[in-house]
Amino acid sequence: xxxxxxxxxxxxxxxxxxxxxxxTACDAKPSDVPVSSININTVSTSDTSDPSVSVPxxxxxxxxxxxxxxxxxxxxKVYVDEREIDGVLYLPEGTGPFPVCYxxxxxxxxxxxxxDLAEAMAANGIAAVLIDFEAENxxxxxxxxxxxxxxxxxxxxxxxxxxxxxTFFWGHSFGALVxxxxxxxxxxxxxxxxxxxxxxxxxxxxxxxxxxxxxxxxGKVMIFAGKAEGSSPDxxxxxxxxxQNADIRFFEGEDHYFNGPDRDAMIQASIDFIRNNM
Numbered sequence: 001x002x003x004x005x006x007x008x009x010x011x012x013x014x015x016x017x018x019x020x021x022x023x024t025a026c027d028a029k030p031s032d033v034p035v036s037s038i039n040i041n042t043v044s045t046s047d048t049s050d051p052s053v054s055v056p057x058x059x060x061x062x063x064x065x066x067x068x069x070x071x072x073x074x075x076x077k078v079y080v081d082e083r084e085i086d087g088v089l090y091l092p093e094g095t096g097p098f099p100v101c102y103x104x105x106x107x108x109x110x111x112x113x114x115x116d117l118a119e120a121m122a123a124n125g126i127a128a129v130l131i132d133f134e135a136e137n138x139x140x141x142x143x144x145x146x147x148x149x150x151x152x153x154x155x156x157x158x159x160x161x162x163x164x165x166x167t168f169f170w171g172h173s174f175g176a177l178v179x180x181x182x183x184x185x186x187x188x189x190x191x192x193x194x195x196x197x198x199x200x201x202x203x204x205x206x207x208x209x210x211x212x213x214x215x216x217x218x219g220k221v222m223i224f225a226g227k228a229e230g231s232s233p234d235x236x237x238x239x240x241x242x243x244q245n246a247d248i249r250f251f252e253g254e255d256h257y258f259n260g261p262d263r264d265a266m267i268q269a270s271i272d273f274i275r276n277n278m
Contacts (some may be wrong), residue, residue: 059147059186064155072122076129078155086132087111089156090122096161100127100278101168101270102153104175105117106257107140107203112242117170119268124271129156133178142174142206146182152191157193165276167193170270173256176202177210180239184213196220196277201231201256204239214242221246222273224266226254 039267040174048240063079069088076087088111092098101121103114111254131152133145149169157164167190171179176199183197196219204210221243225231227250251262258266 005096012153023199031032048111059154061151061155061158064119064158066159072141076152076156078151080147085151087152088118088130090118090128090130091161092122092125092127093176096127097163098125098127098161099166099168099274100129100156100164100169101274102129102131102149102156102164103196104131104149104169104171105133106172107129107174108135109172109175115168116263118269120267121271121274124275125241126271126274127162134225140174142178142181145175145178146185149178149182150186164193166195166274168198168274168277169194170198170200171199171202173203174206176200177204180204180210180217183206183212183219184210184216187217189221190225191218194219196222196273198222198224198273199239200224200258200266201226202236202239204235211238211242214239215244218244219275220273222269224258224269225249225250226256226258226260227252228260229255231256 025104054070059080061078062081065075065077066089067077068077069075072091072093074091076089078085078087091218103111103118105111105114113134114130118130121128129152131148133140133148136144156162157167168184169178169179179197180199180202183194184270187194199221202223221240223239223246225233225236225248236248239250251258252265253261254263254266
């Protein structure tokens with residue numbers, strides 16, 4: 001009986017050590033963490049930021065599934081209680097931990113319309129996450145999508161090959177509103193991790209109070225806009241002034257959708273912004 005008790009206690013210590021190493025991986029920047037070194041299935045996650053900070057409706061992921069796909073990509077499923085949010089993680093070649101960018105698409109657009117952006121980021125050493133946002137009762141809510149974004153953020157940053165202190169949100173149109181809202185609403189809790197926002201042709205008109213929230217975000221902000229029928233320069237200037245630290249860059253040959261000749265330049269500018277603010 002004594003041997004069984006020792007064996008049982010040893011097993012508990014081993015499992016505890018494994019879980020502890022997983023959840024503290026983002027507190028110290030380890031070197032050479034192989035991407036294939038861990039296969040995580042439905043493990044609980046916990047955030048390492050200061051729990052004493054109170055944030056309205058803070059989202060904490062209760063589980064994550066990681067499923068290997070081809071070409072160094074992984075299917076991600078995160079859980080908030082019984083709710084499931086799906087995504088795809090694009091990883092760079094080599095070993096981690098990697099900086100990471102979460103991508104929010106335009107209103108009703110499929111997440112795979114932004115694969116070129118995710119692949120370009122991964123090719124430049126930045127992990128990228130595409131999220132399959134779903135409508136609720138046929139309608140999209142930027143508040144609900146922000147919660148899904150934070151849930152994915154909370155889950156993916158628990159992975160040992162992700163360096164959570166170099167985290168960025170990227171959004172297009174309605175997705176830019178989603179990322180701006182998520183960054184502002186949850187910044188006080190995730191300030192040690194979230195470095196910046198990249199907002200492409202942001203559709204701020206869907207919100208009545210987003211400009212009031214912008215001063216709450218303490219990281220860097222880059223706003224990209226097209227000069228060919230793009231967003232109102234005045235509204236973008238208002239956003240620049242409302243954020244603590246924001247810049248605007250215009251692209252001559254692009255409209256709201258950024259499918260023109262400057263799309264590659266915009267993608268490279270997004271990568272440069274992340275590199276310069278890590």
